[in-house]
Amino acid sequence: MTDTNPRSFGALRDLRIIDLTQLLSGPYATMMLADQGAKVIKVEPPEGDMSRSAGPFRPDDEVKALGGYFQSIGRNKQSVVLDLKTAEGKAALIALVRNADALVENFRSGVMERLGLSYEVLRDVNPRLVYGAIRGFGDVRSGASPYTNWPAFDVTAQAMGGIMAVTGPDTATPTKVGPGIGDIVPGMFLAFGVLAAIHRARVAGHGQYVDIAMVDAILALSERLVWQHSVLNVVPVPEGNHHPYFCPFGVYPAKDGFVTIAAMRDNFFEILCKRLDATDLLDDARFASEASRVENRTTLIEAISSRTRRLLKRELQDRLGGEIPFGPVMDIAEIVKDRHYIARNMIVDVEQPGARPIRIAGVPIKMSDTPGGVRSRSPLLGEDTVSCLRDAGLNDDEINAAIQASAAKN
Structure with missing residues (x-):
């Protein structure tokens, strides 16, 4: 106590x-x-x-x-x-x-x-x-x-x-x-x-x-629902583990679980691609701006997932932790041992x-x-x-x- x-x-x-x-x-x-x-x-x-x-x-x-x-x-x-x-x-x-x-x-x-x-x-x-x-x-x-x-x-x-x-x-x-x-x-x-x-x-x-x-x-x-409906005249629906207006921003597979990545900004996206040995994504016109990444988010999510699923959560943390908004999906057995908590x-x-x-x-x-x-x-x-x-x-x-x-x- x-x-x-x-x-x-x-x-x-x-x-x-x-x-x-x-x-x-x-x-x-x-x-x-x-x-x-x-x-x-x-x-x-x-x-x-x-x-x-x-x-x-x-x-x-x-x-x-x-x-x-x-x-x-x-x-x-x-x-x-x-x-x-x-x-x-x-x-x-x-x-x-x-x-x-x-x-x-x-x-x-x-x-x-x-x-x-x-x-x-x-x-x-x-x-x-x-x-x-x-x-x-x-x-x-x-x-x-x-x-x-x-x-x-x-x-x-x-x-x-x-x-x-x-x-x-x-x-x-x-x-x-x-x-x-x-x-x-x-x-x-x-x-x-x-x-x-x-x-x-x-x-x-x-x-x-x-x-x-x-x-x-x-x-x-859930305040976002109200202004989305008012400003955009839409009825929001489940988006799964990703975001309707930002990409990459969501949950990605690892070899032993899942991690979260929020690298929608240009500087974060560049770091992400370099740390994942995915510099080819930087040369792809579909992912050249924040807006185009959202427009092509389904393709981009799969491209990033194909890289992250090859690595363990710990390996991804070593590459991305502290460099971009990143966090492994942790269960309580991991949380109680984590130095932060x-x-x-x-x-x-x-x-x-x-x-x-x-x-x-x-x-x-x-x-x-x-x-x-x-x-x-x-x-x-x-x-x-x-x-x-x-x-x-x-x-x-x-x-x-x-x-x-x-x-x-x-």
Whole structure:
């Protein structure tokens, strides 16, 4: 686990976030805040976040509530168990909200209203509260989508946000992006929105509602589709592993896998051809300019591929690395051994109670004065209930009442 000086840890160490999120989109947002020092209090139902039981688990994991999934996105947080369907649970949450900078949730539309814990109710408790929400199609406060009440997961957002329509090997095969970007990208937007709203609240003295629709976030990620359709009057389709406007710019075969090459500029193209012993391509009029290379990209892609497939990834890296935009396609077994990721502390071990540590991805935002990082494992279910509720001002009787109300559900 990273060893960070607590006196300088985290630019957000003065923030207190109440986290009602589950699964991936919301927890990813609060993970980003926690990684930079915010105190994130994860309020879970008695059965816990659904991702706790999702695993995967290793055969020797004694604690079956801290699988790889939950350890990755639950790090740096505290866990409080409350049954928000009980009066005691609601009262405890309201106590937590009184001194919070933000509350975030990703329930379906109307859930918090039915619990009597809507934004308007909580705003009355704490006028400076920033209320952040992720839903598949947003909240009616920002615009009533006809799909407001539809449930949504990652693949829904990828499909309806446009990215699948331009991803895939050919026009007949729309393809889902591997990682759950339909959850992760909305989570990143929510983290940014919450921080922007907290900044405004400290100036204006009052909070606001931050509304992220998963499909909106994916459309924003896929911004090129919008201007292509507007400027060129085209409907973009999957381009495979190459680019419609640049060449060479894409994935090329190697003897033992694949590499990426982005040498569309004249100077890069000259270096590429010389390093691949393909100077004949420099004399070919079809490839004499950036525009002509795009026009003849199918022929050029095959010509370059015929050279790269003769060499190993390492050989191509020795020839091209540092000379032109180049990178081998790396799987995780290669990534964990790569000197870059080791030097950048991007592969981190976290404690796994009763077993050997679990390895998770590190923090990509590097800050010189207030560095963030992975400073603690994900919490056990309810591990911090007593301490967090005591900090919120509840006495022992009130804390015990909230705990007993939550336990009664089981």
